[in-house]
Each structure stands twice: as structure tokens, then as C-alpha cells.
Amino acid sequence: MDLKDAASPDARNGSASQTVRALLGIRELILGGELTPGSRISELWVVDRLGVSRTPVRAALIRLQEEGLLEPITSGGFAVRTFSETEIGDSIELRGTLEGFAARLAAERGVAPEMLDALRECVDHIDVALEGDLTQEKFSIYVEMNARFHKLLASAARSRVAEQQIERVMNAPFASASAFVMVQSIEDGAREMLLIAQSQHRAVVEAIENREGARAEALMREHARIAHRNLRLALQNQKALARLLGGNLIRRDTV
CATH class of the missing domain: 1.20.120.530 (GntR ligand-binding domain-like)
Structure with a gap:
């Protein structure tokens, strides 16, 4: 994909939909209990599990941290929070x-x-x-x-x-x-x-x-x-x- 294609509305919409898919998928894994409290979430694991690329996964993880479901860990990445x-x-x-x-x-x-x-x-x-x-x-x-x-x-x-x-x-x-x-x-x-x-x-x-x-x-x-x-x-x-x-x-x- 050249730079013109990457900046096109279709490309941006595709990236946004991938982020939403990753966001909903990770949230479901957490709330459904597959990702347990305190467990570390690897970007690569989510990529393999949900079948989305790494950039949308990273954006989704950051969004879930902002929502409060995840917290950053010192060694890198995120862990599932308890409340x-x-x-x-x-x-x-x-x-x-x-x-x-x-x-x-x-x-x-x-x-x-x-x-x-x-x-x-x-x-x-x-x-x-x-x-x-x-x-x-x-x-x-x-x-x-x-x-x-x-x-x-x-x-x-x-x-x-x-x-x-x-x-x-x-x-x-x-x-x-x-x-x-x-x-x-x-x-x-x-x-x-x-x-x-x-x-x-x-x-x-x-x-x-x-x-x-x-x-x-x-x-x-x-x-x-x-x-x-x-x-x-x-x-x-x-x-x-x-x-x-x-x-x-x-x-x-x-x-």
C-alpha cells in the first residue's frame, strides 16, 4: 500500500473498524473470564487470538486502560485490573x-x-x-x-x-x-x-x-x-x- 492509499478514507475506516473489533474482542475476553484478574496481556497473543493486526490491538489496549479495565505494568504491556x-x-x-x-x-x-x-x-x-x-x-x-x-x-x-x-x-x-x-x-x-x-x-x-x-x-x-x-x-x-x-x-x- 502506498502513502496515498494509506491516507484514503477507506484505509482510515478499515483501521478504525479493526480497532473497534480488537476493543470489543479484548473486553469480551476480560468480562467473560478468559483473561483473569492480574493476567498480563501480550499484544502478539491478542493478534493471534483475534486475528487483527498489531496497531489496532495496541490502540485498543490503550483505550481499555483509559476505561479502567487494564493497568500498565513496569515490565511493559498491560494487566487485567480488579475493582x-x-x-x-x-x-x-x-x-x-x-x-x-x-x-x-x-x-x-x-x-x-x-x-x-x-x-x-x-x-x-x-x-x-x-x-x-x-x-x-x-x-x-x-x-x-x-x-x-x-x-x-x-x-x-x-x-x-x-x-x-x-x-x-x-x-x-x-x-x-x-x-x-x-x-x-x-x-x-x-x-x-x-x-x-x-x-x-x-x-x-x-x-x-x-x-x-x-x-x-x-x-x-x-x-x-x-x-x-x-x-x-x-x-x-x-x-x-x-x-x-x-x-x-x-x-x-x-x-
């Missing part, structure tokens, strides 16, 4: 704070009718999913719509700064709005807890529509407490921890 209960709790708390800020901005600045409609539609879909018995299919719909609700909320603030910071904390391990939702699926009272979360979703939309900034912010910060509860549940219940993607990376705090 303490406190670290994860802090990340959840930070997400709740940022989402509260976004909700307040959305309420104070006002949102377009199209955004309100999208938020309401998302909440309506969750209502349907929570009707009757909570099947696996309905639970999957809840997880999908829950993630969409939080993404829409970040956009509703009309603040690029807030949206970028929320996206950044969402990418932190176990900090996203859906990170611990699957833990609830093993509980007898799973539907009741999801109904509480759903009532908070609907109340936030109402507060934003009514331009109640302080109320919208408080609701979203309280909403994050459910994730704290699910983290505690996962750490107290081996079955719950096993259901959690990447659960083997979590360690309990030592006194």
Missing part, C-alpha cells in the same frame, strides 16, 4: 451526581417536545415490559429501554460537557446504568424493585416537563442508590455475582 467495592461505589455515585446535574439542566433550560416524547415513549415501553410476570424477554426489554432512557437524559441537558462526562463515567467498569440490573433478575422481588426504578424514571420526566430543576436532580441522584443496592446484593450472593458480566473482577473491601 474494589469502594471504587465501584464511587463510580456509581459520580454517575448519579452527573445525571442529576443533567436532569436539572434539562428542566431549567427546557427540552424540545420531541425529546419529551422520546423520554415518555421509553418509559411507556418499560411499563409494558413490567406488566404481569417478569419473563426473560421482558427483562431484556427493560435493560434495553433503561439504557436508552439514561442516554436520552444525558442528551436532554443540551450540554456537550455534561453529555461527554456522563458518557465517560458510563464507560467506567460497573458504573453504567445497566451494569447491575441483571443481578436483580435472581431476586424474588425483582419486579417490585424494577417498579420502584420505573416510578423514578416517570417522576424525572414529569419534573423536567414542569421545569422543576431541583426535584429532577434529587430524583436522579436517588435513582443511583438502586445500583448501590445491587452492588451489595452481588457481593453477598455468589449466584448473583456469577450472573454479573465481569463479576470475577470485583473484590470486597478489606477492613
